[in-house]
Amino acid sequence: MHRTSPFAIAFIALIVFMAALPQVVRAQQDYPNKPIRMVTMFSESANSNRYRFVAAKLGEQLGVIVVIDAKAGGGGVIALRDVYRAQPMGYSLLLANNNLVGNAFAYKEPGYRIEDYTPVGVMGLSPYAMVMNASAVPAKNLTEFVAWAKANPGKANFGSLGPAAGSNISAERFKLMAGINMTGVPYKGGDQMALAMLAGDIHVTWISLNSARARMQNKQIIGLASTGEDRSPLLPQVPTFREMGYPDMDTATWYATFAPATMPAAMLTKLRGAFAAASAVPEWKTVMEQNELEPYKGTNEQFMAMVRKEATLLGADYQRLKLPQE
Secondary structure, three states: OOOOOHHHHHHHHHHHHHHHHHHHHHHHHHOOOOOEEEEEOOOOOOOHHHHHHHHHHHHHHHOOOEEEEEOOOHHHHHHHHHHHHOOOOOOEEEEEOOHHHHHHHHOOOOOOOHHHEEEEEEEEEEOEEEEEEOOOOOOOOHHHHHHHHHHOOOOOEEEEOOOOOHHHHHHHHHHHHHOOOOEEEEOOOHHHHHHHHHHOOOOEEEEEHHHHHHHOOOOOEEEEEEOOOOOOOOOOOOOEOOOOOOHHHOOOEEEEEEEEOOOOHHHHHHHHHHHHHHHOOHHHHHHHHHOOOEOOOOOHHHHHHHHHHHHHHHHHHHHHHOOOOO
């Protein structure tokens, strides 16, 4: 029986590749030439308007329609898996937040790796604030709170929305870095936790800056520190954790658009250029401020380095705290 030699097989494969190469190059040059799907890991809500705004502005720069496809569920895993597997390349993007990192640890088999994605552009950041009931704790700032907690081991507590919630992980991480002991008090929702804070049932908790500003209208509630590299215009009187000597407490909620990491460089460059142009229009800043998002000042490479650092810290948190995986 006649056998085809390995050389002949390789030669045929090369011919097929060379024949298809012009079509691949042309597809990249013409990209995009049809609507793009921007898959979000969020359900339809009041925040959906900001996602549609981003999609519309990106579409204007690319010259195609960009439609939002909300795929909530599994904390965002459904959306993450969808975009990772989607074809053709470049016509499904991901709009995600920190759950891109969190789900990689929250699930035993998430179906993706963080490095499977590369950023197209960052919508903005939403830092956290650590707030305290000053009538329940004899302290006026973060340094004094830490000193009080050390002098009264086991007495300090914090509000938590569950073991894997950002507020809980932030508190547990701070306990380690500050060398203090605090007991988590679980609540089913943010409103319930806010009432407990006002009543003095809990001493501190981590909440969004906008929520912190609202809570701090009551003079009992004071801001101890905020995450992020710089003080927020929302709470300029509140120092950052970095200022107070805790640089690894600077994690914020971020929102960004991603593409599969396997996307050809020419297509990714075009997307990043369009996102940069869209985010430079004055209306963009107004909409983001209305949605409590601060601009990200770094490059895509610096942002991805921040995401990897966040993953390293969170991986250590999961091991140390023995957080459950689904």
